[in-house]
Amino acid sequence: MSGIVCPIRGGAASRSTIDKAIAIAQETGLPVYFLYVLDLGFLMHTMHVQTGTISRELRELGEFILLTAQDRAAREGVQAETVLREGEIVREAIAALCREIDADYVIMGRPVEARDRNVFTPEMLERLTRDLEAEMNATVVFAGEA
Amino acid sequence: MRVSARWRPRLLLGLVALATLLLVRSGAGWAQGEEQGGAGNRHLLIGHVYDGKGQPVAGVDVTARTAGESELLAEAETQDDGRFALSFGPDVASLAALQIQLQRPHFQDTSVRLPSETLAALQSGDATVMADVELVPRITPAFWLAAAIFVLMLILIAVGSIHNTLAALVGAALIFAVSYLGPLVTEDLFIFDFARALRYVDWNVIFLIMGMMIVIAVVERTGIFQWAAFMAYKLSRGKGWLLMIILMIIAGVASAFLDNVTTMLLMTPITIQIALSLNLNPLALLMPEVMASNVVGISTLIGTPTNILIGSFAGISFSDFVVNLTPGVVIAMVGLVLYNQVVYGEELQSSAAKGALSPMLLERLEKRGEIKQPGHLRKAGVVGAAMLVLFVLGENFHLVPAVTALMGATALLMWIRPDIEEMIEAVDWTTLVFFIALFIAVGAVREVGLISLLATGIGRLVGENLLLATMVVAWLSAILSTIVANIPFTAAMLPVIASLTATIPGAESKVLFYALSVGAAMGGNGSLIGASANMVTAGIAERAGSPITYGYFLKRGFPALIVTVALASIWLYIRFL
Numbered sequence: 001m002s003g004i005v006c007p008i009r010g011g012a013a014s015r016s017t018i019d020k021a022i023a024i025a026q027e028t029g030l031p032v033y034f035l036y037v038l039d040l041g042f043l044m045h046t047m048h049v050q051t052g053t054i055s056r057e058l059r060e061l062g063e064f065i066l067l068t069a070q071d072r073a074a075r076e077g078v079q080a081e082t083v084l085r086e087g088e089i090v091r092e093a094i095a096a097l098c099r100e101i102d103a104d105y106v107i108m109g110r111p112v113e114a115r116d117r118n119v120f121t122p123e124m125l126e127r128l129t130r131d132l133e134a135e136m137n138a139t140v141v142f143a144g145e146a
Numbered sequence: 147m148r149v150s151a152r153w154r155p156r157l158l159l160g161l162v163a164l165a166t167l168l169l170v171r172s173g174a175g176w177a178q179g180e181e182q183g184g185a186g187n188r189h190l191l192i193g194h195v196y197d198g199k200g201q202p203v204a205g206v207d208v209t210a211r212t213a214g215e216s217e218l219l220a221e222a223e224t225q226d227d228g229r230f231a232l233s234f235g236p237d238v239a240s241l242a243a244l245q246i247q248l249q250r251p252h253f254q255d256t257s258v259r260l261p262s263e264t265l266a267a268l269q270s271g272d273a274t275v276m277a278d279v280e281l282v283p284r285i286t287p288a289f290w291l292a293a294a295i296f297v298l299m300l301i302l303i304a305v306g307s308i309h310n311t312l313a314a315l316v317g318a319a320l321i322f323a324v325s326y327l328g329p330l331v332t333e334d335l336f337i338f339d340f341a342r343a344l345r346y347v348d349w350n351v352i353f354l355i356m357g358m359m360i361v362i363a364v365v366e367r368t369g370i371f372q373w374a375a376f377m378a379y380k381l382s383r384g385k386g387w388l389l390m391i392i393l394m395i396i397a398g399v400a401s402a403f404l405d406n407v408t409t410m411l412l413m414t415p416i417t418i419q420i421a422l423s424l425n426l427n428p429l430a431l432l433m434p435e436v437m438a439s440n441v442v443g444i445s446t447l448i449g450t451p452t453n454i455l456i457g458s459f460a461g462i463s464f465s466d467f468v469v470n471l472t473p474g475v476v477i478a479m480v481g482l483v484l485y486n487q488v489v490y491g492e493e494l495q496s497s498a499a500k501g502a503l504s505p506m507l508l509e510r511l512e513k514r515g516e517i518k519q520p521g522h523l524r525k526a527g528v529v530g531a532a533m534l535v536l537f538v539l540g541e542n543f544h545l546v547p548a549v550t551a552l553m554g555a556t557a558l559l560m561w562i563r564p565d566i567e568e569m570i571e572a573v574d575w576t577t578l579v580f581f582i583a584l585f586i587a588v589g590a591v592r593e594v595g596l597i598s599l600l601a602t603g604i605g606r607l608v609g610e611n612l613l614l615a616t617m618v619v620a621w622l623s624a625i626l627s628t629i630v631a632n633i634p635f636t637a638a639m640l641p642v643i644a645s646l647t648a649t650i651p652g653a654e655s656k657v658l659f660y661a662l663s664v665g666a667a668m669g670g671n672g673s674l675i676g677a678s679a680n681m682v683t684a685g686i687a688e689r690a691g692s693p694i695t696y697g698y699f700l701k702r703g704f705p706a707l708i709v710t711v712a713l714a715s716i717w718l719y720i721r722f723l
Contacts, residue, residue, distance in 0.1 A: 010422065011691020039689065053366055053572075054411055061415040061690055064510060068422055071504045 003081075004028075004105040005138075007035040007094050010065035013109055016143040018069050021107040024141065025078040032080040033101060034069040036062040037093045039086075059084065091128050095135075103138045110142050189234040190273040191260075195224050195248060196280050199598055199605070199645050202228025203281055205342060206250040210234070213243035213259060239269045246276070251336055252288070252594050253281040286334040288324065289594040295320045296591045296638075303631045304675060310631070311576040314583035318343075321590045338593045346589025347582055350458045350548045355581065356573060357551025358448055361533070362404050363572030364558055365526050369518035371400065371412035376515025379420045386426055386494030390434050391483055393417060397435040398442030398479060402449045403530075406439045406679040413439075414686040416514060423507050428692045430493040433699075434486040436683045437706050440670040441482055444663050445472045447537065447547060451581075452636040452666045457547070459640045460647075460659045464537035464547065470660055474717030478668065478710040485709050489702055522562050529558045581633075588637045597638065601645035612652045613723050616661045617715060619643065623665025624711045628672030628704070636666045657722035664714045672707040674699040 006021035008014040018034070025032045038058055066082035073080035085093040098106060108125065129140040191210070195203045206224040210232050211217060219241075220232040232246075244260040258279055260268075268274040299317030303310050321337055328335025374396045382389035393413070400409040413435060421428035443449035447457045447464040456462060487494075517523055533554035540550055559569065591597055608615040619639075626635055643662055647653040670677030674684055674696045680703075684694040 009689065009691035010418075011428070014691050057412060057415040058686065058689065060514065061418060061686070064419045064422065064507075064514075065690060067507060067510055071506050074506075075504075 002104050003031045003033050003101050004107060005033050005035060005094065005098050005101065005103045006069070006107040007037065007090065008065065008069055009036070010068070014065075014069070017107055017109040018072055020141060020143040021105075022073050022076050022078050024105055024107065025073070025080075026076065028104070030104060032073055032078060033083055033097060033103075034066050034073075034080060035083045035085065035094065035097055036066050037085050037087060037090045038062050039090070055086075059086075091124070094128070095132065098132060098136050098138055103132075103136060106132055106138050106140045108140060108142050189236075189238050189268050189271060191220075191232040191234065191246075191264075191268050191276055192273060193230055193232075193246070193276045194278045195228045195230065196278055197253075197283060197595075197598060198280065199601060200648060201598065201641075201645055202226065203250065203253070204228065204345075206230070206248050206253075206281065208232060209247045209249075211245050211247065212241060213245045219244070234268070241265065241269070244268075246279075248279060248281060250281065251338070252284055252286060254284050256281055283595040283598065285595065287332070288328065288335050288337045289596060291324050291328070291335065292321060292337050292590045292594045293596050295324070296587055296596075299587055300630055300634060303634065304629065306675070306681075309576070311580040311583070314580050314587060314634075317587040318583040321587060337590050342593070343586045343589055346592065347585040348455070348458050350546055351454050351585075352578055352581055353548035354448070354454055354458070354551045355451070356578060357548065357553075357555040358405070359573050359577075360555035360569060361526065361530065361551070361558060362408050363569060364522055364562065364564065365404065365530075366408060366412055367519060368523040368526065369516060370523055371396075371409070372416045372514050373517050374400075375413060375416040375420060376511060379423075379511065379515075384424065386424070386430070387487060387491065389420070389424075390431055390486060390490065390494055393431055394434050394438035394479075394483060394486070398438040401439040401443040401679075402445040406443050406450060406677065407682055409439050410436055410679040410683045411686075414683050415690075418687065418690045418692070419511060419514065422690075423511060427493050428687060428690065429694060429698075430490040432683055432687055432692075432694070433702055434482070434490065436677075436679055437482055437486070437671045437703065437710075438479065439679050440677050441478050441668055441710050442475055444667040445475045448551075450663075450667050451633050453663055454547075455633070455636050455640065456659050456663050460644070460656055462656060462659060463541040465541070466656075467663075468538075470721060471663065474664070474714045474721070477717055478713040481709045481713045482706060485706055522564075525561050526558060529554050529561070532557075584634055584637055588634070591638065592641055597641045598645065601642040604642060605646060605649060608646070608650070610650055612650050612657070613719070615646055615650050615653065616657055616718055616723065619646075619658050620661040620665040620711060620715050620718065623662050624669030624672065624707055627666050627669025628676045628707070631675075632666040632670055632677065636662060639666075652723075655722050657718060660722070661715075661718055664711060664718065668707060668710045668714060671703045671710065672700070673703060676703070 004021050004025055006017060008017055021032045021034075024030070038055070040055055040058065062084045063082070066084060070080045070082050083097055085097070087093055094106065097103070108129075132138050132140055193208070195206050195208075197203050202224070204224050204226045208222045208224065208230045209218060210220040212219065219238065220234050222230040222232050224230045244265050246258045246260060248256045248258070256279060258276075260276060264274060264276050295317055298320075299313055302308055302313035302316065308316075322340065322343070324335055325337040325339065328337075375393065378389055378392035378396060381392055397409055397413055400413070414432060417431050417435060418428045421431050444453055445468065447453055447462070447467050453467060457464075457467065533550055536545060536550040536553070537547060540547070604618065608618055623635070623639065639662055643658045647656065647658050650658075670680065674680050674694065680699065684699070687694050
């Protein structure tokens with residue numbers, strides 16, 4: 001098994017990442033695996049602990065975000081699968097999926113805007129890229145790059 | 147001891163029923179106690195103790211001794227209304243003089259010699275009322291420590307580095323540590339003991355919130371929020387501006403009857419999905435929604451935790467809130483809709499031109515918009531309607547809202563027999579613990595006189611001008627609520643407002659409490675940390691790739707605060723001043 005792993009969060013920032021994954025899939029004929037990582041850590045800042053209901057709702061949201069990406073890929077004639085994982089460590093979720101499908105490519109978005117609004121700092125992203133390329137022989141591509 | 151699954155539902159129902167019974171009994175007990183007060187054949191000396199602000203002082207040890215001697219003749223403790231009653235035996239008739247001593251931590255010890263005519267009246271066997279006694283506050287090291295701990299707790303809550311409940315528990319624990327360990331060093335470090343601390347816990351608030359949590363847990367599982375949002379999507383027919391208005395109304399109405407956080411927890415994911423489907427910026431729908439939730443929540447007693455606190459403290463009923471605040475909320479809401487049209491109008495231009503929704507996404511949205519438990523929804527509707535009737539009419543027969551909420555929750559549990567494990571999870575125990583710890587922390591700063599000092603300061607600022615006082619309370623609460631969590635802020639302000647209400651002519655209409663309600667709730671729109679609903683909305687939006695930064699919220703939320711508080715202030719002026 002092989003393919004392209006494309007972690008997304010939804011929103012405007014993910015559009016270029018999805019487009020890049022679709023473009024590479026069209027070039028290589030590989031399937032795309034859109035990945036969404038569900039993280040409930042922010043709830044510690046509120047008083048509410050109805051994690052059952054909230055995680056159900058956020059899971060629905062994550063699935064919908066993945067579906068919009070899959071829909072876009074389908075319109076471009078690209079085969080795409082969706083994967084939703086739970087956990088706070090996005091890096092580990094990406095690495096695990098790469099291992100599972102023996103990924104050839106990982107398409108990532110570049111950190112933009114304020115550092116604390118990104119999943120990865122530039123340093124973390126660099127480390128992840130090194131690990132993925134070294135351990136899994138996967139090529140990491142950043143959206144927006146030629 | 148393990149309870150079998152078969153018996154767990156009955157155990158929970160039993161506990162809820164017992165709590166209901168206890169609340170009803172405690173209400174009856176109060177009434178009975180009132181009737182019995184002052185009865186008996188002994189010689190009774192009745193008095194009132196006030197502080198410098200004219201507020202009753204509870205928990206004062208009052209002792210009667212023979213003048214110049216240490217023989218204790220009678221002792222009593224003042225009640226919440228500052229009253230005490232000393233009961234003497236027949237030997238009081240032989241006394242030549244009587245000395246009344248009053249002692250309470252954080253006040254100077256006071257001794258009063260009973261005037262001869264009052265002593266004569268007491269000796270004649272009548273129940274005698276002595277002159278009011280004023281206690282002079284005393285600032286001790288405990289004052290500064292309690293104030294420092296309270297501020298620390300507010301900072302911990304505002305910073306969000308630890309859970310709110312943990313922050314409140316840290317505050318309460320530190321207060322007890324000072325109270326119990328401090329006196330080993332000096333008596334002046336004593337704040338209050340555990341029994342006294344528990345008297346500051348408002349159990350009406352705790353049980354009302356608990357009862358409503360159970361009802362909300364049933365309602366939220368039915369899919370009503372998702373259905374309503376999907377209906378908004380269908381009704382708007384791709385018109386972004388119309389969709390925004392309908393979603394604001396849904397979020398607002400839901401927030402008037404359920405808590406804002408639950409409303410936004412359930413509305414935010416489906417709203418983002420609708421926005422993504424229509425190629426709209428999700429924030430153009432989410433921001434107006436959360437603002438509407440913060441504004442409209444104050445229409446009813448049960449709409450916000452701050453209203454529950456205010457209603458319980460000031461004796462403001464469900465219908466009082468509806469009559470006195472709902473028109474103002476409607477006016478503020480109209481202003482908020484217009485404001486959001488100006489801010490987001492461009493982003494909400496008709497999305498029809500942005501491309502048709504794919505059948506796959508539409509199917510998914512339709513599935514999300516289905517009512518999942520129609521039977522439960524119907525039953526919850528019936529029970530909810532009955533609860534509304536009791537909330538409105540209950541005041542006529544002394545039915546407190548907490549009992550109505552508990553009875554409604556019990557009826558609903560009996561009727562639908564839900565999975566009891568899920569119901570136990572649905573009762574947000576951390577929130578209840580948060581309120582208990584918060585009441586203790588606020589009680590500590592009341593006990594040491596900080597709140598009284600604050601009331602004196604504000605009293606000097608506004609004098610006897612009710613209009614000025616109303617505007618100061620509304621705007622100060624609104625501005626402070628943008629930086630301080632509004633629940634602890636409201637809890638701390640309540641005794642201050644009570645003090646101002648007692649001293650400013652015309653304030654007996656409770657207008658200052660309504661101003662506090664307006665400021666504390668609408669102030670939540672001023673910043674991202676101003677309300678829990680904002681934080682939840684931002685947290686979910688960020689996980690969907692649409693972050694709401696502090697700056698973004700401030701830029702759009704603060705003008706909304708000004709618009710809505712100004713409009714609500716105009717309403718308060720028309721209604722009360």
